[in-house]
Amino acid sequence: xxILDSIPHVHxxxxxxxxxxxxxxxxxxxxxIDRLVEGGLTLLGFWGxxxxxxxAMIDGGSAEIAVVTYECTAGTFPSVAGHHPPALRLxxxxxxxxxxxxxxxxxxxxxxDHDVWSKSYPLSGRDASRDVRPYQFLPSEGxxxxxxxxxxxxxxxxxxxxxxxxxxxxxxxRLEQRLxxxxxxxxxxxxxxxxxxxxxxxxxxxxxxxxxxxFAFARAVEAALDIEAPSRAxxxxxxxxxxxxxxxxxxxxxxxxxDASFAxxxxxxxxxxxRCLRAANVAFGHRLMMDxxxxxxxxxxxxxxxVAALCTLLAEIDKxxxxxxxxxxxxxxxxxxTVTTGIVKTEYARQFGAGGYVGRASGRNFDARxxxxxxxxxxxxxxxxxxxxxDVNARVxxxxxxxxxxVALIAQILDMMTPGEIMSALPAACGECEGLAVTEAFxxxxxxxxxxGQELRVERxxxxxxxxxxxxxxxxxxxxxIIADFPLCNKSFNCSYSGADL
Amino acid sequence: xxxxxxxxxxxxxLAEPAPVPDESALAELAAKVDRAAQARLGRSLAIREVxxxxxxxCELEIHALSNAFYDIERFGLRFVASxxxxxxxxxxxxxxxxxxxxxxxxxxxxxxxxWVVAVGGCxxxxxxxxxxxxxxxxxSEVVPxxxxxxxxxxxxxxxxxxxxxxxxxxxGKG
Numbered sequence: 001x002x003i004l005d006s007i008p009h010v011h012x013x014x015x016x017x018x019x020x021x022x023x024x025x026x027x028x029x030x031x032x033i034d035r036l037v038e039g040g041l042t043l044l045g046f047w048g049x050x051x052x053x054x055x056a057m058i059d060g061g062s063a064e065i066a067v068v069t070y071e072c073t074a075g076t077f078p079s080v081a082g083h084h085p086p087a088l089r090l091x092x093x094x095x096x097x098x099x100x101x102x103x104x105x106x107x108x109x110x111x112x113d114h115d116v117w118s119k120s121y122p123l124s125g126r127d128a129s130r131d132v133r134p135y136q137f138l139p140s141e142g143x144x145x146x147x148x149x150x151x152x153x154x155x156x157x158x159x160x161x162x163x164x165x166x167x168x169x170x171x172x173x174r175l176e177q178r179l180x181x182x183x184x185x186x187x188x189x190x191x192x193x194x195x196x197x198x199x200x201x202x203x204x205x206x207x208x209x210x211x212x213x214x215f216a217f218a219r220a221v222e223a224a225l226d227i228e229a230p231s232r233a234x235x236x237x238x239x240x241x242x243x244x245x246x247x248x249x250x251x252x253x254x255x256x257x258x259d260a261s262f263a264x265x266x267x268x269x270x271x272x273x274x275r276c277l278r279a280a281n282v283a284f285g286h287r288l289m290m291d292x293x294x295x296x297x298x299x300x301x302x303x304x305x306x307v308a309a310l311c312t313l314l315a316e317i318d319k320x321x322x323x324x325x326x327x328x329x330x331x332x333x334x335x336x337x338t339v340t341t342g343i344v345k346t347e348y349a350r351q352f353g354a355g356g357y358v359g360r361a362s363g364r365n366f367d368a369r370x371x372x373x374x375x376x377x378x379x380x381x382x383x384x385x386x387x388x389x390x391d392v393n394a395r396v397x398x399x400x401x402x403x404x405x406x407v408a409l410i411a412q413i414l415d416m417m418t419p420g421e422i423m424s425a426l427p428a429a430c431g432e433c434e435g436l437a438v439t440e441a442f443x444x445x446x447x448x449x450x451x452x453g454q455e456l457r458v459e460r461x462x463x464x465x466x467x468x469x470x471x472x473x474x475x476x477x478x479x480x481x482i483i484a485d486f487p488l489c490n491k492s493f494n495c496s497y498s499g500a501d502l
Numbered sequence: 503x504x505x506x507x508x509x510x511x512x513x514x515x516l517a518e519p520a521p522v523p524d525e526s527a528l529a530e531l532a533a534k535v536d537r538a539a540q541a542r543l544g545r546s547l548a549i550r551e552v553x554x555x556x557x558x559x560c561e562l563e564i565h566a567l568s569n570a571f572y573d574i575e576r577f578g579l580r581f582v583a584s585x586x587x588x589x590x591x592x593x594x595x596x597x598x599x600x601x602x603x604x605x606x607x608x609x610x611x612x613x614x615x616x617w618v619v620a621v622g623g624c625x626x627x628x629x630x631x632x633x634x635x636x637x638x639x640x641x642s643e644v645v646p647x648x649x650x651x652x653x654x655x656x657x658x659x660x661x662x663x664x665x666x667x668x669x670x671x672x673x674g675k676g
Binding site for chain 1: 559
């Protein structure tokens with residue numbers, strides 16, 4: 001049975017691919033919310049347009065996806081967040097950007113809007129001014145409580161964001177995040193952009209996931225235009241995606257240990273990470289492999305000495321990495337910091353649809369590469385590690401196991417790849433069409449939805465980072481832990497600021 | 503652990519020879535760094551990194567400067583946790599309007615003499631984010647910039663070339 005069979009809808013939109021999108025009435029919208037609340041469906045995305053809101057949902061059992069659309073004829077829509085908390089930040093963002101009002105909302109404080117843009121509701125297409133009040137953090141009451149304000153400029157070389165801790169002595173009673181500092185207006189720059197310009201923006205939504213974003217963007221365009229990338233191009237995309245995952249996971253494993261003052265691991269994984277980036281540079285001409293994946297395929301083939309560079313890299317990881325795993329596993333002082341620290345309950349991971357290592361360390365068996373089996377992963381064999389403990393240690397182990405899987409995947413792809421075309425021609429023009437794509441970045445699933453207009457220009461593009469559904473869980477995970485363990489917990493999540501601030 | 507440590511000690515260093523300081527950076531700096539500052543600092547600079555809305559790509563490469571291949575501390579360059587300890591602000595991103603005030607306050611919190619290095623295409627003029635309602639568009643529109651390092655993102659070697667040029671000027675060798 002399809003998702004839309006159980007949700008009353010007015011009509012399905014024929015030009016939306018590959019999954020269906022349907023316009024619903026208030027009853028249909030409410031039915032969708034009910035399915036999210038009862039847990040039959042998981043919220044995959046929630047975004048606005050000047051006069052409509054869309055919700056993408058996935059059925060965890062059948063891997064089926066559907067989008068429902070509510071037309072906000074009166075400038076309002078029934079609040080999702082009031083019933084389903086994972087939608088809250090997305091709902092506040094829809095209000096910030098489009099001025100649409102959720103009814104009845106418990107929390108309509110601004111999220112991305114810090115009242116310095118010189119205009120309100122920048123994507124609404126109309127002039128309206130917002131009633132601005134000083135930002136109120138949520139209250140915590142108690143005699144001995146004190147607040148610690150951190151950021152937006154942090155002590156390390158990391159992205160900006162504000163953390164407001166309320167603590168009782170050493171212990172965190174409440175953490176509230178205030179993000180949006182890196183909001184660049186990417187979705188407004190997308191409007192009217194050519195495919196080439198839009199792809200550049202997608203590559204730079206979150207620099208550590210440039211490949212995953214470019215991959216999702218290309219797939220969304222291909223879905224909209226109903227074309228497919230050539231087989232060799234999909235293998236090359238897979239190579240880059242796994243290289244990106246390797247580099248990030250290796251960097252993270254070391255950085256997490258470093259936040260527990262275990263610098264040796266950081267130094268060792270730093271060497272492996274650098275070797276990954278150098279191999280990427282040899283094979284694809286850019287250390288972060290930006291702008292190689294494009295709608296239709298890839299813009300360049302792997303360099304002649306690229307295969308050798310990758311083989312050398314794999315051999316080096318095979319040699320060094322097992323020793324590093326042993327080092328992690330046998331250092332009691334390190335385990336003392338990571339085991340039982342920052343636990344994410346399995347129930348929260350399920351409810352929020354937390355992707356990546358955050359979800360998989362807390363029992364959520366979801367990986368877009370396997371669930372949605374997009375090319376080339378439909379032809380590759382790999383395992384998706386899942387643990388239940390949900391602590392920093394589990395998030396480290398998921399990464400360790402995924403490094404091993406990525407090494408095996410790269411070897412498989414190098415084996416299976418055959419010569420051939422790397423780019424399918426795009427049509428010169430198209431009617432209005434829409435595409436949706438989900439790819440698995442190193443930190444979790446990236447969703448991109450777009451609408452193309454005449455001359456292949458982007459009319460609207462929404463990019464949803466995995467971090468949207470992970471950041472709120474960090475607030476829950478730190479509760480009852482000591483403030484000194486926050487860097488460790490935060491690094492074990494390694495959420496994106498830029499990807500979620502847009 | 504002992505085995506890994508011992509091997510690290512007995513194997514040769516991975517650190518690579520220093521690149522030659524960037525010519526255009528030397529020229530840009532020659533006019534800006536005064537002798538008085540040179541006399542005071544010696545051959546050591548403390549760097550505070552400020553992400554003013556980058557995509558995080560520049561941060562990844564700035565991080566790489568500390569790995570065994572580039573080993574930035576051998577040059578007397580080190581990253582510090584507070585602007586109050588810094589000689590240099592390394593600023594990335596198109597300066598989002600939401601970060602503008604934080605950047606200004608970080609600059610004001612840095613003691614004189616100080617230098618600002620704008621890193622990456624966005625930091626020069628907003629790059630691909632130029633023209634957005636949410637971006638100021640270039641670090642020099644908010645605080646005075648002494649050196650620009652281009653690239654999207656600049657490689658660690660590019661970063662090192664620029665920073666070595668700064669070091670040479672500041673220490674009176676430029």
